[in-house]
Amino acid sequence: MIPVIIAGIENQQSNFDYLMQELAELAYANNMQVVSEVRQKLQKPVAATYLGKGKIEELARIAQAKDAAVLLLNDELSPTQIRNLEKETSLDVLDRTELILEIFSSRARTKEAQLQVEVARLKYKLPRLRTSVHEKLDQQSASGSLANRGAGETKLELNRRTIQKKITQLTRELKNIDKEQYVKSSSRRESGLPSVALVGYTNSGKSTTMNGLLHLLNSDDTKKVMTKNMLFATLDTSVRKLRFKDRREFLLSDTVGFVSKLPHNLVKAFQSTLAEVKNADLLLHVVDISDEHSAEMVKVTNETLKELGVENTPMIYAFNKADKIGGNYPIIEGHQLTYSARDEKSLNALAELIKKILFRDYQTHKYFISYEQGHYLEKINNLALVTATDYTEDGARITAEVSPTQEKYFARFLAE
Template sequence: MEPTPVITIGLNVNHPHFDYSMEELQQLVVANHMTSVATLTQKLDHPDAGTYFGKGKLTELTDLVNGTGATTIVANDELSPSQIRNIETATSATVIDRTGLILEIFANRARTKEAKLQVQLAKLRYQLPRLRTSASQRLDQQAAGGGLANRGAGETQLELNRRTIEHQITHVRHELKDLQRAYTTQSKRRKENQVKTVALVGYTNAGKSTIMNQLVSRFGTNEEKQVFVKNMLFATLDTSVRNLELPGNKQVLASDTVGFVSDLPHQLVEAFKATLAEAADADLLIQVVDYSDPNQELMMETTTNTLKAIGVPDLPMITVFNKADRTGSRFPERTGANLIMSAQDPASIDELVAMISEQLFADYVQKTYLIPFTAGDLVADLNQNFDVQATAYEASGTKLTVALPATVAIRYQQYEI
């Protein structure tokens, strides 16, 4: 199926990153199986309350619609219901604002029950203030008679629609709470089992999924599946969690979270809280940045602001500047908690894994135990779950040198030598 032709429009109200936001809009359009056949922008101090653009620019937009044959207009801002209605009336084209566009992308990409519910909730919240009487309702009212009776019928229908959506919002919230309770139980079990967790976060299309797949192919357990990768904004929405076994028998759960984008609709910020539960509960965050993009600082700022908005605590973080192979820079290059790398480079992945191990397992201590032969199950437990660095057999038992968490070492304190 051919992409839908659209006209993209934007209003520059002294926006410091306006040009980039318009570029991003083009990428969002492509991600929604559309293609921009024309772009129209205007610089104003503030949007026109009724029509977004000024009168002259609106006429120009109408001519552009007629000239291109495009039947859809995509705006780079969230528009009011009246702005959408007035632009549609003037141009005879369908108008989708930035929020509506992102919601469409999310609705088409959601796969898990949780992601679908989150998108449904965001869409319902977006629709609620935009309810209006449809043409068919107006025709029904006209058929029923005139005057105030019609207006009352219209208001009754709108109120009915509003109550229906409010009821749906309540229902979806309850379903999400049930899923959240299940996640909380699962998370508590992980903590009890001393399982370390790491979450990849960052701007959409920065290479998180590619890094995740490299980690899985090298360190995945039980033939862990690769995650979906595509050079497109919001290629993946659902949080993917994979088991990794790092060198030294170190078990890690890694999650590849949904990417961020500038001016994320506020309806989705709330939904992201559940989507990014893995990030909020992680022991370590890995922020992935596209090192080849000139707007990388804006992307990092967007990531920081979005994490704050969804309530992710101030967690330890490694910042990965990915795609260095496109810049001519040396890689891998490490400075503190920053790493310049390429996800396609094995040495870069090795350096990242070393940094992850240093951060996640800083609480590990090295202990030497002499365990009686009658307690062979303890020897098996240590070999299976921790980094046994040396083994020797003595007359009174098995001598092990082990790296393990300090909190776990207490369990074996009676065998320490």
């Protein structure tokens, strides 16, 4: 693992300790080992160097003593601050945004995720372009045509144009993939199945919860998703169909986890991946209740959902890892559940709560559909939960449980 120093500025932030702890966990997720931590109390970062002169000198001494190669900062820095810090400390400097981008880049598995991360990375890189100090190219100011500009400035402009062109190309590729995903998503919506999306902080137990529900309701371990005790273990959205014993079905999706100060470009790039969240009928907000910072995690997740435009979707707060804190569980209080994703009794309670909320507006009606309207007969069998069918000489008398949308759609066939 690469030895690194983490550093941050405490400007009266109530959650500063938590943010620094999270930075250390992000470093570990990027195959880095934190060998030292440096903090400084300032009202605001130093414009030129982020940290004060004394702290920078202290950093340089620590780096030499600990044989550190990289400095990680808790905030997003300006290109000037990064350049000056590298010069003063002789360390490679990464700010929090670039660190998260590196983690996402190494975790991306699907073509879509890889393109999304690359677009965000290039947008981060664009304003931070500079010529290498080793090239010693002329940086004379521009006055007139491109031919009159210095070699360094010309090269920078070429690099900027190359990156902008690359962003345009990748964005175009993403739009084509988005179309394919939209077709798949539309197909799922047209199936008439209600959908539930798992959301929450990274490493809160969303994937473990999904696997538990898969095993409980489907008994199919071949469709399990990957789990790992690490931030951002997976970035890809997984969608599975689950069925209750009474034959009611729903779609469950597991999405990328959130984290404090998630880069805006990254949230924007992952809009299509997080479409399952925006289109969900119910959100399952998984929280690690054993973590002392769980309240901050809830706040971060809700703020990120708001940034995505998700504000009015019904939500279950699922407080996971209750087995780590002791006491009785599972406990249901309204739309809140305290549980353990590794406990079958907890998973049963969660499944029942999902069913209660997800199907609360469903109604049972009797319908008559003639054989001449066979298309609708096929449709009601595919979309609704048909509990009884009586075939008569003229058509079929059907008893079915339908959603509010289906109720309107099949209203013309209501039997008297």
